[in-house]
Amino acid sequence: MxxxxxxxxxxxxxxxxxxxxxxxxxxxxxxxxxxxxxxxxxxxSVPVPSSEGVAGRAAALTMPIAGYPVAALVHDWGDPRDGGARRHEGIDLAAPRGTPVVAALPGRLEKLFQSGRGGRTVYIRSFDRRWSLYYAHLQGYAPGLAEGQRVARGQVIAYVGDSGNAGAGNTHLHFAVSWMRAGDRWWQGEPVDPYPLLAGKAVTG
Structure with missing residues (x-):
């Protein structure tokens, strides 16, 4: 250089x-x-999944009537009720009066409620508080059932009946599932179609 x-x-x-x-x-x-x-x-950015998408990825629920065959499920979610004034936000499981009804997931018994439409009802909230299960038209509750108590998956909580507006002799369980946001109370939440969760099929948006 x-x-x-x-x-x-x-x-x-x-x-x-x-x-x-x-x-x-x-x-x-x-x-x-x-x-x-x-x-x-x-x-x-990756979009945030809807509650139905979240539900589709959730673990399948235990059948709320023990031993109820999947093939007997009727997908009546969204069917018209009261002459079309509202839609069915649940699934009806036909069964004889007095058939045991069980907790479809572990959680806490949030509410025992008597209503004109649902008759004797039970609300169970999952331990993470993200899910609420609703049972309606019950004949009665299991002995010792009380608000606030913990329930195990498959535990008998009530019995099939025709209370509320089910109609005399129309014994069945109305079972509904709601996705709960922070702060939602027992009667709130976003209804989710329970059929795919019971039938083991993925929810499509």
């Missing part, structure tokens, strides 16, 4: 290398901007 130089062979080689790097970087940036108005394209 020459004193005070910068024009020797090594210096020229360095300039050539630097020029190549600059050209290469410019070409890469221009490729990124193609078709985006000169801006680097932004990768879209």
């Amino acid at each position: 020459r004193p005070g130089g910068g024009t020797g062979p090594l210096s020229r080689f360095g300039w050539i290398m630097l020029g190549g790097i600059v050209v290469g970087a410019g070409g890469f940036l221009s490729m990124l901007s193609l078709g985006s108005g000169g801006r680097v394209p932004v990768v879209p």
